[in-house]
Amino acid sequence: MRVARKTPFMQWIASEIESNPKLARDVDEILNEMRLEQELVSLREKRGLSQRDFAKLLGASQPYVAKLESGKVKNLGVRTLVKCATALGGSVTLRIEPRTRAARRARVRSARRR
Numbered sequence: 712m713r714v715a716r717k718t719p720f721m722q723w724i725a726s727e728i729e730s731n732p733k734l735a736r737d738v739d740e741i742l743n744e745m746r747l748e749q750e751l752v753s754l755r756e757k758r759g760l761s762q763r764d765f766a767k768l769l770g771a772s773q774p775y776v777a778k779l780e781s782g783k784v785k786n787l788g789v790r791t792l793v794k795c796a797t798a799l800g801g802s803v804t805l806r807i808e809p810r811t812r813a814a815r816r817a818r819v820r821s822a823r824r825r
Contacts, residue, residue, distance in 0.1 A: 739810070744782060747792065752780050754799045768798040 717725070728735050755765050762776040769776070778784050779795070789805070796803045 744787075747787070748780055748782050751795055751799070754796070754801050755780075758799055760799070765795075765798065769795065 728738055755762070760768075762780070763773045766773045766776045775784075779787070789803070793803050
């Protein structure tokens with residue numbers, strides 16, 4: 712696997728995140744939301760379903776599913792997330808764990824590669 716060199720901009724972002732706890736929390740929150748959305752998309756695609764098919768399973772509209780998958784549905788509740796996962800034949804596991812600085816840096820690096 713090829714490791715990309717950090718551009719000056721990437722170095723600046725990393726230093727800003729490391730030196731600003733509020734920014735680090737905001738970035739973590741956004742990354743966690745993005746992971747949930749991507750996991751739903753991945754599960755839907757693995758099942759070979761279109762957004763329209765998924766919408767029918769949920770009893771929702773295709774535009775709603777598009778908004779859900781693109782992160783435009785704000786304050787997605789656990790109940791809705793469970794309903795979506797169940798409709799796709801999946802399940803939800805919720806873990807709350809402490810974070811370390813090293814883990815946060817690894818997540819930021821991982822997100823940049825996607």
